[in-house]
Amino acid sequence: MINQMRxxxxxxxxxxxxxxxxxxxxxxxxxxxxxKSVGGVMIQTDTTNLDKLASKSWTAIESLQAATLSxxxxxxxYIGLFVILIGYEFSQKTYKNTLLSGISRLQFIFAKYVTxxxxxxxxxxxxxxxxxAVNGLAGRSLGENLGxxxxxxxxxxxxxxxxxxxxxxxxxVLLVATGSNVIASVFIALWPILIGVIEALTQWNxxxxxxxxxxxxxxxxxxxxxxxxxxxxxxxIGLVLLSLVGSAAVIRHREL
Amino acid sequence: xxxxxxxIKNVDKHFGHFQALNHVSLTIGKGDIYGLIGENGAGKTTLxxxxxxxxxxxxxxxxxxxxxxxxxxxxxxxxxxxxxxxALFEKLTVAQNLKVCAIxxxxxxxxxxxETIAFVGLTAKRNTKAKNLxxxxxxxxxxxxxxxxHPDFLILDEPINGLDPTGIMEFRALLQRLNxxxxxxxxxxxxxxxxxxxxxxxxxxxxxxxxxKELTKAELDEANQAGLLITVDDxxxxxxxxxxxxxxxxxxxxxxxxxxxxxxxxxxxxxxxLVSGGxxxxxxxxxxxxxxxxxxxLLQEAEGAVK
Numbered sequence: 001m002i003n004q005m006r007x008x009x010x011x012x013x014x015x016x017x018x019x020x021x022x023x024x025x026x027x028x029x030x031x032x033x034x035x036k037s038v039g040g041v042m043i044q045t046d047t048t049n050l051d052k053l054a055s056k057s058w059t060a061i062e063s064l065q066a067a068t069l070s071x072x073x074x075x076x077x078y079i080g081l082f083v084i085l086i087g088y089e090f091s092q093k094t095y096k097n098t099l100l101s102g103i104s105r106l107q108f109i110f111a112k113y114v115t116x117x118x119x120x121x122x123x124x125x126x127x128x129x130x131x132x133a134v135n136g137l138a139g140r141s142l143g144e145n146l147g148x149x150x151x152x153x154x155x156x157x158x159x160x161x162x163x164x165x166x167x168x169x170x171x172x173v174l175l176v177a178t179g180s181n182v183i184a185s186v187f188i189a190l191w192p193i194l195i196g197v198i199e200a201l202t203q204w205n206x207x208x209x210x211x212x213x214x215x216x217x218x219x220x221x222x223x224x225x226x227x228x229x230x231x232x233x234x235x236x237i238g239l240v241l242l243s244l245v246g247s248a249a250v251i252r253h254r255e256l
Numbered sequence: 257x258x259x260x261x262x263x264i265k266n267v268d269k270h271f272g273h274f275q276a277l278n279h280v281s282l283t284i285g286k287g288d289i290y291g292l293i294g295e296n297g298a299g300k301t302t303l304x305x306x307x308x309x310x311x312x313x314x315x316x317x318x319x320x321x322x323x324x325x326x327x328x329x330x331x332x333x334x335x336x337x338x339x340x341x342x343a344l345f346e347k348l349t350v351a352q353n354l355k356v357c358a359i360x361x362x363x364x365x366x367x368x369x370x371e372t373i374a375f376v377g378l379t380a381k382r383n384t385k386a387k388n389l390x391x392x393x394x395x396x397x398x399x400x401x402x403x404x405x406h407p408d409f410l411i412l413d414e415p416i417n418g419l420d421p422t423g424i425m426e427f428r429a430l431l432q433r434l435n436x437x438x439x440x441x442x443x444x445x446x447x448x449x450x451x452x453x454x455x456x457x458x459x460x461x462x463x464x465x466x467x468x469k470e471l472t473k474a475e476l477d478e479a480n481q482a483g484l485l486i487t488v489d490d491x492x493x494x495x496x497x498x499x500x501x502x503x504x505x506x507x508x509x510x511x512x513x514x515x516x517x518x519x520x521x522x523x524x525x526x527x528x529x530l531v532s533g534g535x536x537x538x539x540x541x542x543x544x545x546x547x548x549x550x551x552x553x554l555l556q557e558a559e560g561a562v563k
Contacts, residue, residue, distance in 0.1 A: 007359040094343040101360040102333025256310040
């Protein structure tokens, strides 16, 4: 499994698309903080807090908050990573080589997922570091000591990477079942919107646990406290585990 | 008895109502180059996909390098395979594709990668992206990926499809070197029968999902003997005369035909011997060994048996 992850990372670092994703991540963060603008997929977000944030005098704290509020956009950027790391294996059937290396189906899927999470973690950390750097370049103050800020950045990177990874784990099931990059990518793009719209239309409150990008926004706005975070995390862990085991089961019973 | 690399027992495979494989059983011994012959749709690829675990086994059993396929994946790490077409990372170079494979298998130093590139004759293309390789070069890279982890058993599905005559000759030489120098057992499928005849030591013939014949190259040669075919008026007397003149081996084919089973039989000497002995020799003709003829004949027999 470790060998598979190393092979994927080697392949990724020799793919132009990966560097484009890195550049896009940096550019997005720089634009948000540089222009003091907040954007993303927001279906039921209370705009009062957003207005307050926009009108404030920004320090690094507000910059990081804005970056988190816009993190739903990262989902779209990381579709590229998903295609490079996992989608390509299925569209070009290179998994035939991979599965002949002696790796089990479950290890194969887990290796792909973990590599994706590690990648997203690094990129989201770069996203936040860019926010801090642009904040500094714009001559704004830190508003907090650097150690605390970096600690918060690491925690938020981890949380958001994990939340986003839940959507990607569901996309892996679709990719494995259909073999279609398009279906899996469209699913990733639509999930944040669909969940938000269905929740708004039906008022099914429990759907909020599946709204992973919405959860990230609420963390940034401070409307979701750490105590209330556990059901979200639990749902995410459940989704990820079910998706990965389900994907492995589908591969095992599918004609590859 | 020689060591067995692969044992397939009573394997069936259905796709809906279509039966792709019907009670297929075969064994592949260590050191064999096993040629799997069959028309398109005969079940060759399906069998290879089952052996490599790319297709779920429905009934029967496949034992590969001492392990049951489907129960453990360890044996898979000891085989190399190119099924259907080489699976390459198109935007990576030849060397980078091999590097990915080496990392996946947890082995393969840079030196081994270089040696593999040289072995498959792609040294000049080592920095060329896979998407820019010709069909023959892709097949070579596919073979390189399959042999890099030093497999004990190599499974190649129609590897000479689309190659030009020079490419076919070179690929054949590569396989023979692998078999003889690195002692790799090879299962190779093709519908280009003459090519399989050139390279294989054993043959299995699949027809409509059924293995209709399994034989060694010697058995095939015997069943499909080349030589000098003589048409005479009396085969019994001819046989006696040939025996006395030590012109052997020969085979009485029917009431008027005798086959002298020598590639370079002296037609003049034979004619003189027979005519001197009072035989009326009506015709001499050279009969080439033809795998196609044998194969066609087998298929006709199989079709007849079905009818």
